[in-house]
Amino acid sequence: MAxxxxxxxxxxxxxGQWRNKKRPPTLRPPRALALAAKVANxxxxxxxxxxxxxxxxxxxxxxxxxxxxxKEIEVFYDCVAKAEKERKSQNEDTLSSRGNLPSSKxxxxxxxxxxxxxxx
Amino acid sequence: RIMPVRWSRYNPSYLEPEVKKESxxxxxxxxxxEEREQMELKAVRPIKAAPPTLSSSVFSDPMISKFTNMxxxxxxxxxxxxxxxxxxxxxxxxxxxxxxxxxxxxxxxxECNPYVIxxxxxxxxxxxxxxxxxxxxGKTYQVPVPLTDNRKRFLAMKWLxxxxxxxxxxxxxxxxxxxxELLLAFNNEGPVIKKKHxxxxxxxxxxxxxxxxxx
Numbered sequence: 594m595a596x597x598x599x600x601x602x603x604x605x606x607x608x609g610q611w612r613n614k615k616r617p618p619t620l621r622p623p624r625a626l627a628l629a630a631k632v633a634n635x636x637x638x639x640x641x642x643x644x645x646x647x648x649x650x651x652x653x654x655x656x657x658x659x660x661x662x663x664k665e666i667e668v669f670y671d672c673v674a675k676a677e678k679e680r681k682s683q684n685e686d687t688l689s690s691r692g693n694l695p696s697s698k699x700x701x702x703x704x705x706x707x708x709x710x711x712x713x
Numbered sequence: 714r715i716m717p718v719r720w721s722r723y724n725p726s727y728l729e730p731e732v733k734k735e736s737x738x739x740x741x742x743x744x745x746x747e748e749r750e751q752m753e754l755k756a757v758r759p760i761k762a763a764p765p766t767l768s769s770s771v772f773s774d775p776m777i778s779k780f781t782n783m784x785x786x787x788x789x790x791x792x793x794x795x796x797x798x799x800x801x802x803x804x805x806x807x808x809x810x811x812x813x814x815x816x817x818x819x820x821x822x823x824e825c826n827p828y829v830i831x832x833x834x835x836x837x838x839x840x841x842x843x844x845x846x847x848x849x850x851g852k853t854y855q856v857p858v859p860l861t862d863n864r865k866r867f868l869a870m871k872w873l874x875x876x877x878x879x880x881x882x883x884x885x886x887x888x889x890x891x892x893x894e895l896l897l898a899f900n901n902e903g904p905v906i907k908k909k910h911x912x913x914x915x916x917x918x919x920x921x922x923x924x925x926x927x928x
Contacts, residue, residue, distance in 0.1 A: 669859070
């Protein structure tokens with residue numbers, strides 16, 4: 594047997610090179626490993642989609658007439674009015690339905706009390 | 714000379730004027746708690762000047778005034794108002810003709826009040842959902858979106874007026890054409906209702922994009 598061809602990782606392991614820090618770093622952080630000064634924008638999902646789809650199914654059956662679908666349309670309007678009221682009342686300090694503050698408010702609070710990175 | 718100008722920005726403490734006569738003729742006992750508080754507030758706070766279009770007469774109707782304003786061109790309110798009154802008169806004439814020609818049992822179903830016909834026709838023309846352009850990932854999509862009441866009313870009136878202005882013979886007068894369109898809309902027929910159905914169909918076809926909305 595002439596020089597047996599082992600794969601590269603075997604030779605490296607056997608030579609003990611890998612243990613002595615002569616290897617590429619295990620972790621290459623893409624960003625600095627620290628909390629940022631802002632929170633990501635939490636997107637609200639669209640409201641009243643179920644009611645809308647129910648209404649559209651009713652339309653499809655009744656050839657887009659409004660009179661046979663009056664009940665579904667009323668339900669949709671109620672849902673829209675409720676969502677609108679929720680949005681208006683959302684401008685208070687607590688988003689009570691989810692239990693979290695809206696992200697813009699959190700960002701404002703964080704800006705008021707910033708992280709001190711250096712002492713002067 | 715001091716010119717009273719409505720368009721200047723009032724202090725937020727100014728209240729809206731109350732024009733209806735009936736609200737002042739109610740005796741004190743019949744008012745609810747809220748209304749009593751409202752009256753006391755009105756005694757203390759200043760009140761805005763009433764706009765010239767707001768009137769306390771029985772014949773004035775805010776929807777009809779809004780429609781007249783939309784029909785008005787370059788500030789010619791006299792012409793727009795005369796057109797509106799001629800339209801209502803034509804509607805009444807047509808309905809009366811139909812009424813007198815109809816047999817006895819059908820006379821009850823024919824609606825002769827032009828104001829009722831106008832309101833019902835507008836209500837039939839109002840779209841229920843609209844489409845709005847939302848850009849996502851470089852492409853603009855038409856997303857079905859619920860509309861506010863004001864927007865619905867505006868769209869209904871706008872469609873009626875554009876329809877009458879464009880698809881009209883050169884020699885037909887506007888009141889004649891408008892009365893035709895209003896009567897058709899009252900019976901859920903006609904090009905304006907068709908336009909509304911087209912909008913609904915497009916919204917239905919695009920219902921997959923409804924999740925792109927964030928409100």
